[in-house]
Amino acid sequence: MSAATKTKEKKPLISPVLSLILSIPVPGLGQLVSGKIRRGLLLIGSFATLAFLYWWRLKAIGHRQTTLIDIFKKALQLNGLFTVLLLIGLAGLYAWILVDAFKQAKKSRPEGTGIFFLILFLFFAVGWQISQIEMGKLTSRFSEAWVPLKKILWPWDAAITYEKDVFEAAAQILVDSDEAPPPVPEQKEGEPYLVANPTYGNLSRLDENNKVIPGSRINLKGSGFKPETLTQIWWADSIGNEFRPRQEGQYVTVITDKDGAFEYDLIMPYRLTPPSAVGLQYHEVMARQIFEKGRALPSEPLILTVDLIIETIFMGMMATFFGIILSIPVSFLAARNLMSSSWITVTIYYVTRTILNIIRSIEPLIWALIAVVWVGLGPFAGIVALTIHSVAALAKLYSEAIENIDPGPIEAIQATGATKLQVIRYAVVPQMIPPFVSFTIYRWDINVRMSTVIGMVGGGGIGFLLVQYIRLLDYKSAGIAVWFIAVTVSILDYVSANIRKRFI
Amino acid sequence: MLEIKNLTKVYDDGTVALKNVSFDVQDGEFLVVIGLSGSGKSTLLRCINRLIDPTEGQIIFNGEDVAALPQSDLRHVRRKIGMVFQHFNLVKRSSVLTNVLAGRLGYINPYKSLAGNFPPSIRKRALEVLDHLGIANQAKKRADELSGGQQQRVGIARALMQDPELILADEPVASLDPVLAHSILGTLESLNQETGITVICSLHYLDLVQRYATRVIGLRSGEIVYRGTGKDIRQMTDEEFKDIYGEEAVRVSAGKREE
Ligand SMILES: Nc1ncnc2c1ncn2[C@@H]1O[C@H](COP(=O)(O)OP(=O)(O)OP(=O)(O)O)[C@@H](O)[C@H]1O
Ligand SMILES: [Mg+2]
Numbered sequence: 096m097s098a099a100t101k102t103k104e105k106k107p108l109i110s111p112v113l114s115l116i117l118s119i120p121v122p123g124l125g126q127l128v129s130g131k132i133r134r135g136l137l138l139i140g141s142f143a144t145l146a147f148l149y150w151w152r153l154k155a156i157g158h159r160q161t162t163l164i165d166i167f168k169k170a171l172q173l174n175g176l177f178t179v180l181l182l183i184g185l186a187g188l189y190a191w192i193l194v195d196a197f198k199q200a201k202k203s204r205p206e207g208t209g210i211f212f213l214i215l216f217l218f219f220a221v222g223w224q225i226s227q228i229e230m231g232k233l234t235s236r237f238s239e240a241w242v243p244l245k246k247i248l249w250p251w252d253a254a255i256t257y258e259k260d261v262f263e264a265a266a267q268i269l270v271d272s273d274e275a276p277p278p279v280p281e282q283k284e285g286e287p288y289l290v291a292n293p294t295y296g297n298l299s300r301l302d303e304n305n306k307v308i309p310g311s312r313i314n315l316k317g318s319g320f321k322p323e324t325l326t327q328i329w330w331a332d333s334i335g336n337e338f339r340p341r342q343e344g345q346y347v348t349v350i351t352d353k354d355g356a357f358e359y360d361l362i363m364p365y366r367l368t369p370p371s372a373v374g375l376q377y378h379e380v381m382a383r384q385i386f387e388k389g390r391a392l393p394s395e396p397l398i399l400t401v402d403l404i405i406e407t408i409f410m411g412m413m414a415t416f417f418g419i420i421l422s423i424p425v426s427f428l429a430a431r432n433l434m435s436s437s438w439i440t441v442t443i444y445y446v447t448r449t450i451l452n453i454i455r456s457i458e459p460l461i462w463a464l465i466a467v468v469w470v471g472l473g474p475f476a477g478i479v480a481l482t483i484h485s486v487a488a489l490a491k492l493y494s495e496a497i498e499n500i501d502p503g504p505i506e507a508i509q510a511t512g513a514t515k516l517q518v519i520r521y522a523v524v525p526q527m528i529p530p531f532v533s534f535t536i537y538r539w540d541i542n543v544r545m546s547t548v549i550g551m552v553g554g555g556g557i558g559f560l561l562v563q564y565i566r567l568l569d570y571k572s573a574g575i576a577v578w579f580i581a582v583t584v585s586i587l588d589y590v591s592a593n594i595r596k597r598f599i
Numbered sequence: 600m601l602e603i604k605n606l607t608k609v610y611d612d613g614t615v616a617l618k619n620v621s622f623d624v625q626d627g628e629f630l631v632v633i634g635l636s637g638s639g640k641s642t643l644l645r646c647i648n649r650l651i652d653p654t655e656g657q658i659i660f661n662g663e664d665v666a667a668l669p670q671s672d673l674r675h676v677r678r679k680i681g682m683v684f685q686h687f688n689l690v691k692r693s694s695v696l697t698n699v700l701a702g703r704l705g706y707i708n709p710y711k712s713l714a715g716n717f718p719p720s721i722r723k724r725a726l727e728v729l730d731h732l733g734i735a736n737q738a739k740k741r742a743d744e745l746s747g748g749q750q751q752r753v754g755i756a757r758a759l760m761q762d763p764e765l766i767l768a769d770e771p772v773a774s775l776d777p778v779l780a781h782s783i784l785g786t787l788e789s790l791n792q793e794t795g796i797t798v799i800c801s802l803h804y805l806d807l808v809q810r811y812a813t814r815v816i817g818l819r820s821g822e823i824v825y826r827g828t829g830k831d832i833r834q835m836t837d838e839e840f841k842d843i844y845g846e847e848a849v850r851v852s853a854g855k856r857e858e
Contacts, residue, residue: 503688507754510648511761512678512705520713521701525693 114200118193125196134199134206138192141214145188148221149181177224184217243570250574254397257387262321264288265381268313268363269295270333272375287319287355289382299365310363317349317382318356325350326357329381332366337381340364349382357382396572399560404579406474407556411543414478418485418542419535425451425486426493433497447490454487459545463554474555481542481549489538496530529598540591547580600626600797601647601765606656606666608642608821616642618821620656624765624799629791631808632801633825634818635844640801643818644767647799648680649673661764678705681758681796683787685770687750691743695734695753698742699725702760721760728756732786748779755786766790768800772807780804784811809833817843 109117114125122142127135156178157169170178191210199206246253264287267277276295282288296311320326328347331337339346342362349357361380368376393401427433429451434444462480470476500523508522550558557576564573601624608617616639624630632640645651647658649665658665665676681702689698700717703725707717717725729735732752737745742753751771758766768787772780784800788811791798802808808815808829815832817825825843827835 501688501691503684503686504690506650507682507684507688507757508690508701508704510650510677510680510682510767511702511757512674512676513701514674514704514709517704517709517712520715521693521697521704522690525690525697529692 109200111197111200115193115197118196122189122192123196126192126199129196129200131199131206138195138210141218142185142188142192145185145214145217145221148225149185152221152224153178174224177220181217181220184213184220188213188217243568246570247574247577250571250578253571254394254575255391256394258390258392260386260388262287262384262386263381264317264319265331265379266291266315267294268378268380270363270368270376270378271297275375277377282319285319287317287382287384289380290316291380292316296363298363301365307365310365313361313363313380315359315361315380315382316356317351317358318354320351320355320357320382321384321386322351322353322355324384327383327385328359328361329383330364330366331379331381333368333372333376333378338364338366351384396564396569396575400557400572400575400579403550403557403560403576404583407546407550407558408543408583410474410477410546410549410556411481411539414481414485414542414546415535415539417478417482418489418538421482421486422489422493425490426497429490429494430497431494432500451487451491454483455491457484459484459549460552463549463552467553472553472555477546477549477554477556480554481545484545485538485542488541489534492534492538493531496527496534499530500526533595533598536591536594540587543587544584547584600624600661601799602657602659603647604657604659606643606646606658607654608639608646608651609654616821617646617653620818620821620823622816622823622826624797626797627791627795629788629798629800629811629813631812631815631829632799632818633803633805633808633815633843634801638818639821640818641769642821644682644769644799644801647765647767648677648682650682674705678761679764681755681761681763681766683751683754683758683766683768683771685773687747687754689742689750689753689757691741693742694738695729695740695742695745696722696725696738698753699729699738699756699760702757705761725756725760728759729753732756747775748782751775751779751783752786755783755790759790763796765797765799768798770801770803773803777804780807781810787811805832819843 108130109125109128114129116125117128118125121139123135123138123140125135126138129135153166153170156174157166160166160169167178188210191213195207195210264280266280266289268291269276273295276293279290279294280288292314293311296313299310300308302308315328317326326349327339328349329337330340340361341347341364347359347361349359351357366378425447428443428447431444434440459480462483463477466476466479466483470479504522504526505518508518513521546554546556546558547561548558550556550560551562553559557580561573561576561580564570564576603623604621606617606620607615609615620639620643632643634640642651646653647660647665649668653666656666660676660680663676665673668676690701693701700721703717703721704712707721726735726738729738732755734745734749734752734756737749737753742750745753754771755766766787771787772783775783784807787798787800790796800811802811809832810829812829812832815825815827815829816823825839
């Protein structure tokens with residue numbers, strides 16, 4: 096009743112037509128001037144922002160075009176749906192704002208919200224284009240992704256290797272020179288034997304157009320190997336780096352005859368000579384037969400993963416430990432009830448709180464980047480980063496625990512004639528322990544979680560290994576690391592939730 | 600047993616909570632302190648065991664001036680004065696038994712007690728006290744698992760562990776419903792009558808005052824404005840009542856709540 100009379104009294108500041116005219120050059124100005132200030136500002140801001148974003152995206156889609164028409168044509172051609180949809184949307188919005196300008200100035204009528212849904216929708220459409228969402232990729236690329244994904248989901252056959260017996264012979268080769276070719280090795284009875292002829296030659300190299308110039312051809316003759324067995328040819332450079340040379344894209348392998356002998360013409364592989372190398376460069380060519388003897392052993396990725404997951408858990412633990420020690424004194428400075436006695440302590444309180452908030456708002460991963468610069472790569476950097484973040488987080492939680500101490504029991508224990516120490520032991524400590532334990536366990540949980548990723552920026556722990564395996568496209572090994580991370584984190588989660596439940 | 604002489608308390612912010620308060624308490628009395636909120640009841644009770652340091656005046660307890668004692672000597676006086684609180688003031692997360700045992704802290708070696716162990720004789724005593732108050736079966740529970748009435752019994756048990764000569768009870772039933780209020784005050788009354796423990800208790804409900812008090816003092820703005828027996832208060836005039844509870848107060852008949 097009173098609201099109705101009030102709205103009748105409140106006359107629109109300008110006529111509907113004037114409002115409409117004002118909104119033609121600046122959509123939303125009519126609303127603004129007719130007294131709907133917030134609505135007007137919102138409409139002006141939204142329309143201008145949307146129009147700008149639309150223009151900016153069109154230019155991005157149709158780049159290299161100079162004139163307005165060309166840009167539009169190009170965009171229409173490359174991303175017609177977006178170009179047309181938003182153009183219609185913006186035109187619709189413009190028209191709607193004009194109608195709205197007229198209506199809003201007419202009488203105090205309820206301010207419709209439909210127009211804002213249109214604005215929201217347009218922002219959503221622009222956002223879709225800007226963030227390059229292509230839902231199609233989720234399915235179209237899935238079959239490709241499934242291969243590595245399968246390896247990550249079930250990597251366990253890579254967790255085991257079998258004990259190996261290696262049967263091998265080697266011959267020295269002088270590289271890119273013929274000054275002092277190495278001698279032919281002596282043959283020993285019952286041992287594999289490899290003769291290279293000649294024992295010197297040129298490595299394959301690249302010309303200025305990155306085309307391969309094949310190296311010298313070397314005749315390899317082997318004998319004394321296991322008969323009728325696959326034999327791998329290996330190459331080792333002058334500093335002992337081994338690799339398997341390829342010929343026509345395939346690793347070089349030979350099969351021995353029934354006497355255990357073979358013959359093969361090898362083109363010397365491509366290998367850069369390390370800049371530190373001086374003098375004559377002797378490389379080695381090897382023939383290798385590898386037999387798996389059957390005893391199962393943990394594979395190297397498995398061993399490394401276990402090593403690093405332990406490192407990770409302890410990184411989290413050490414960071415929590417240092418975090419506790421450092422945050423306890425800080426938490427007293429950050430507890431309002433302890434710091435309210437004078438303006439100096441109040442100042443300390445605010446300064447401490449502010450610093451803690453700043454430290455906490457920076458992600459541990461960023462701290463790790465800083466710590467790596469500070470103390471170098473490795474787990475210690477991770478510990479430093481996590482400690483910094485933990486101190487800030489724990490000090491805040493502890494100080495809140497201190498602030499929440501109930502003074503009642505303290506008074507009651509004092510009244511029994513207890514000494515100060517007894518009061519602390521029987522009234523303060525029992526109130527402090529549960530939140531303290533609960534926050535600390537929670538923090539440890541977070542720290543272990545964080546240390547699984549902190550390695551990605553060089554802060555030690557399993558993250559480093561995981562990133563490396565993924566970069567090497569070794570998805571099975573990566574899968575082992577992922578599994579260990581998942582299991583560790585969920586066990587920890589369960590344990591920490593259980594402990595915390597008991598202390599609340 | 601207790602003589603308060605010219606007790607004055609001025610808080611740091613200048614609030615005068617008690618003005619020149621004097622009164623005596625005899626052995627075995629059940630003295631009830633009444634007064635509006637903010638009249639100084641809590642301040643008065645807390646001065647007696649020096650939870651609050653009085654500004655001026657004397658508090659003579661068994662011939663010794665408590666007000667003049669240095670902090671280090673308070674232990675021996677405090678352990679003879681039990682205290683019961685409106686909000687029970689139990690350590691919520693500790694067990695009932697631990698809360699009760701804490702009442703004995705004033706007697707046992709301060710350093711030995713830090714480990715958390717109490718001599719078996721004291722544990723036995725604590726269980727007896729709990730049994731006497733009818734909550735022996737709750738001893739192992741966490742204090743905050745108990746109902747309000749049970750928690751206040753734990754509060755009383757803690758005070759009893761002190762072998763107190765005097766119990767100060769600051770609105771012990773203000774956060775309990777009327778039935779529980781009677782039950783708790785009944786407990787205090789029987790302790791008062793059977794073991795001769797003197798009780799000083801502040802109360803808000805007039806009917807409770809009339810039922811339990813052997814003597815009443817009324818405070819208003821930190822001054823004693825009324826002295827009488829429990830019987831006197833039953834026949835209190837409106838004038839006297841307004842003296843205590845302020846001009847705007849309306850008399851509430853016994854049994855109804857007075858705000
Ligand atoms: N720590 C303090 N600092 C300053 N003033 C205080 C403090 N404690 C109490 N006061 C003031 O002293 C006066 C008496 O307070 P007191 O708590 O003794 O009253 P009360 O009678 O117990 O009241 P209630 O019935 O509400 O418990 C009040 O004006 C109160 O505001
Ligand atoms: Mg009070």
